[in-house]
Amino acid sequence: MKLSLKIWRQEGPDKEGRLVRYQVEANPHMSFLEMIDVLNEQLIKAGEDPVEFDHDCREGICGSCNMVINGVPHGPLRGTAACQLHMRHYKDGDTIVIEPWLARGFPIIKDLVVDRSAFDRIIAAGGYVSVDTGSAPDANAIPIEKVKSDTAFDYATCIGCGACVAACPNASASLFTASKIAHLALLPQGDAERKTRVVRMVDQMEKEGFGDCSNHGACEVVCPKEIPIDAIAFMRREYMKAVLS
Amino acid sequence: MSDSILNARIPEGRLEDKWQNFLDSCKLVNPNNKRKHTIIVVGTGLAGASSAASLAELGYNVKAFCIQDSARRAHSIAAQGGINAAKNYHDDGDTVWRLFYDTIKGGDYRAREANVYRLAQISNNIIDQSVAQGVPFAREYGGLLANRSFGGAQVSRTFYARGQTGQQLLLGAYQALSKMVDAGKVEMLPRQEMLDLVVIEGKARGIITRNLVTGEYERHVADAVLLCTGGYGNVFYLSTNAKNSNVTAAWRCYKRGAYFANPCYTQIHPTCIPVSGDYQSKLTLMSESLRNDGRVWVPKNADDKRPPNQIPESDRDYYLERRYPSFGNLVPRDVASRNAKHVVDDGRGVGARGVAVYLDFADSINRLGVDAISARYGNLFDMYERITGENPYEKPMRIYPAVHYTMGGLWVDYHLMSTIPGLFVLGEANFSDHGANRLGASALMQGLSDGYFVISHTLGDYIANNSFPDVSDSNEAFAEVESESSQRIEKLLSIQGERTVLEFHRDLGKIMWDNVGMSRNREGLGSAISEIQKLRDEFWQNLKVPGQATTYNKNLEFAGRVADFLELGELMAKDALHREESCGGHFREEYQTEEGEALRNDEEFTYVAAWEYSDLNGESTLHKENLEFERVAPSQRSYK
Numbered sequence: 001m002k003l004s005l006k007i008w009r010q011e012g013p014d015k016e017g018r019l020v021r022y023q024v025e026a027n028p029h030m031s032f033l034e035m036i037d038v039l040n041e042q043l044i045k046a047g048e049d050p051v052e053f054d055h056d057c058r059e060g061i062c063g064s065c066n067m068v069i070n071g072v073p074h075g076p077l078r079g080t081a082a083c084q085l086h087m088r089h090y091k092d093g094d095t096i097v098i099e100p101w102l103a104r105g106f107p108i109i110k111d112l113v114v115d116r117s118a119f120d121r122i123i124a125a126g127g128y129v130s131v132d133t134g135s136a137p138d139a140n141a142i143p144i145e146k147v148k149s150d151t152a153f154d155y156a157t158c159i160g161c162g163a164c165v166a167a168c169p170n171a172s173a174s175l176f177t178a179s180k181i182a183h184l185a186l187l188p189q190g191d192a193e194r195k196t197r198v199v200r201m202v203d204q205m206e207k208e209g210f211g212d213c214s215n216h217g218a219c220e221v222v223c224p225k226e227i228p229i230d231a232i233a234f235m236r237r238e239y240m241k242a243v244l245s
Numbered sequence: 246m247s248d249s250i251l252n253a254r255i256p257e258g259r260l261e262d263k264w265q266n267f268l269d270s271c272k273l274v275n276p277n278n279k280r281k282h283t284i285i286v287v288g289t290g291l292a293g294a295s296s297a298a299s300l301a302e303l304g305y306n307v308k309a310f311c312i313q314d315s316a317r318r319a320h321s322i323a324a325q326g327g328i329n330a331a332k333n334y335h336d337d338g339d340t341v342w343r344l345f346y347d348t349i350k351g352g353d354y355r356a357r358e359a360n361v362y363r364l365a366q367i368s369n370n371i372i373d374q375s376v377a378q379g380v381p382f383a384r385e386y387g388g389l390l391a392n393r394s395f396g397g398a399q400v401s402r403t404f405y406a407r408g409q410t411g412q413q414l415l416l417g418a419y420q421a422l423s424k425m426v427d428a429g430k431v432e433m434l435p436r437q438e439m440l441d442l443v444v445i446e447g448k449a450r451g452i453i454t455r456n457l458v459t460g461e462y463e464r465h466v467a468d469a470v471l472l473c474t475g476g477y478g479n480v481f482y483l484s485t486n487a488k489n490s491n492v493t494a495a496w497r498c499y500k501r502g503a504y505f506a507n508p509c510y511t512q513i514h515p516t517c518i519p520v521s522g523d524y525q526s527k528l529t530l531m532s533e534s535l536r537n538d539g540r541v542w543v544p545k546n547a548d549d550k551r552p553p554n555q556i557p558e559s560d561r562d563y564y565l566e567r568r569y570p571s572f573g574n575l576v577p578r579d580v581a582s583r584n585a586k587h588v589v590d591d592g593r594g595v596g597a598r599g600v601a602v603y604l605d606f607a608d609s610i611n612r613l614g615v616d617a618i619s620a621r622y623g624n625l626f627d628m629y630e631r632i633t634g635e636n637p638y639e640k641p642m643r644i645y646p647a648v649h650y651t652m653g654g655l656w657v658d659y660h661l662m663s664t665i666p667g668l669f670v671l672g673e674a675n676f677s678d679h680g681a682n683r684l685g686a687s688a689l690m691q692g693l694s695d696g697y698f699v700i701s702h703t704l705g706d707y708i709a710n711n712s713f714p715d716v717s718d719s720n721e722a723f724a725e726v727e728s729e730s731s732q733r734i735e736k737l738l739s740i741q742g743e744r745t746v747l748e749f750h751r752d753l754g755k756i757m758w759d760n761v762g763m764s765r766n767r768e769g770l771g772s773a774i775s776e777i778q779k780l781r782d783e784f785w786q787n788l789k790v791p792g793q794a795t796t797y798n799k800n801l802e803f804a805g806r807v808a809d810f811l812e813l814g815e816l817m818a819k820d821a822l823h824r825e826e827s828c829g830g831h832f833r834e835e836y837q838t839e840e841g842e843a844l845r846n847d848e849e850f851t852y853v854a855a856w857e858y859s860d861l862n863g864e865s866t867l868h869k870e871n872l873e874f875e876r877v878a879p880s881q882r883s884y885k
Binding site: 028120124128143146153 | 295299302314315317320322334373374376378379407420424458526529628631632633697698748791796
């Protein structure tokens, strides 16, 4: 199939970016990233610079890939990262617009590559349990209700890709931050640091330039791990409990 | 060839007591002195993140590096199945001894007894540590941890977190690392690639890195360097490894004097989604657990091109069940993979390209119902459908083996130290624990054992026993190595030939897969060596890398890595050629039993082959570490 692509090209952080039009011949069995590989080979052969984009595992778990496809982070398939999207969902003659995550908290490095180090700083602001190596009790010492543990797991599946931020009209990192807060607060292991954790992580999120949540819900729609927005309500309750007590 | 015996520094005492004897006698570093030492950790997968966190907790200053944009994205994240531990929570007869024995037998008696025993001993601590960090392992309704049997083990010792065990363990280690970043004890440097090792007065004292955003070279000084950079499966171009996984850091160390051990030991995983076209960029694994309920078959007749559902039972060959009546579809990975290759070579492969076999769930669905199968494998079935566009509930899956893990790696002694003092190698990057074949659910165990529980003690012993004269980054050795690194990058950019990095990588992959893959023979290995040499020459004359060295440039990164793969591939072929026996994942066609199974030659090859770099056109020198089995008697693996 023949496709028209309009891809965001930007040489560097301080350079102006623009959408550039390309033509590419794709095969329905290709993944979306393989389609860009084909385009890049074409560009290199023609003496042009290839489109830079982050990618690594290409099986939807590392969270590297980040592109807004026809206005939707990771493209049209629910619960699917861009690397797992296949071209059979497009047809001959389609035009596809590909842009990077656009958010104040994610400065552009080049083309579709952005700087997501803010997420690491949010986790470093208490998104952990303080247990030094060697000091753990036997793993079965604390039974944990299966339902609770499974719910904590649902939040823990976040891959840190940043689609939630890219989809949010406020460029809020609330779903990302709330997922970690909920994962750890639901487990007894995370209980001791529960209050300081939520306050520090939320403060760090604001410091990084992400907006606040106003309940649009776009984040949960695009999340490749389908983490529900109730995480954010949970985070708000945790925050209130922490600052009021 | 030299037959010098390497000293693995295995502690005295009974197998069961060796690690304790080491702990009792190793030297300690005074807590106040630890902060005077800087340790470099390269790579932030399970081994890297866990060691960086643990060493920082002890008080060392740690600098951690990764090539991804965040430490959390290292390829350990993609491990699906689980992690073994000899907890015996189900009282089904598991012991440290049994975990040890299964691992050393599974490795076809080509691993070091003392290391494997230590691994089994430490396995339980890993589970405790991970759970305390908040890793949400699967639980029973009573609130206690659940286990499953995995990879044909006769006990339930595998802890798991749905199909995302690697992700959850890595996030646990990443959070421990983040805690120490927060505490100011770890400096985390993402998007940095280690280009070389700096050795001063015979000791590893630092590394040269390249900032992958700005292209700047950086010099980092330390008292020890930990390489936690994973495996080299991407030498085959197509593998289940992530696209950024590479051998460069390990290969640079090899060229600085670290020996490379057993490079030919590669694991080919039997259940992966087959290649669909030339554009294919990587392969996706489907968990081994599928073989618990799926039946593997191909048509009996090579000309049978009917859709699978129209092929009657009488025209199907369930070849694993036929050849291995007692293990059937659950034979170990190496055996299952080789048999799939045989039927495909026989012309009986399925799918459009004829390079696949069926994994059929129809019988299980009839017996247990769709709901039960969906509860067990729903996420895997969804993933299969997402990639292939076919519904495995209605049509058998098509699967084929793919490169998944490399058991070989830099040689290390019992302390995890390479042949360069001060250079330690952890996790998949070293060669130590899996012999010639790795069992399922043991890679995560090894990465975390090395990182959380071994290195803190063995590194301390090294620091306490050595002196570290002041070295600054203006030292001549740093300047020299940096200049070599930058010249290499400039050279890659300056060739401006006709063919892209991807084309060279694909060509190399084809040579490797055809000749150094699942089945190897003298003639094929010989021709692989000359073809690789030819391809390497062409690479350095006809490569085309776009862009500059001063901006983000993924093609340039990959060019450097492919250059190293082009050298590694030759050493792998050479190692495979010299090992005139079949063992585990290394199958030499000349050495098989009458029934076509791997035939070891214990008399001549019960050793680790550790290769010392000389120069590329000359012979690398072979050193042998003889493997001595004090407690187990090597036997022929049989799954009939």
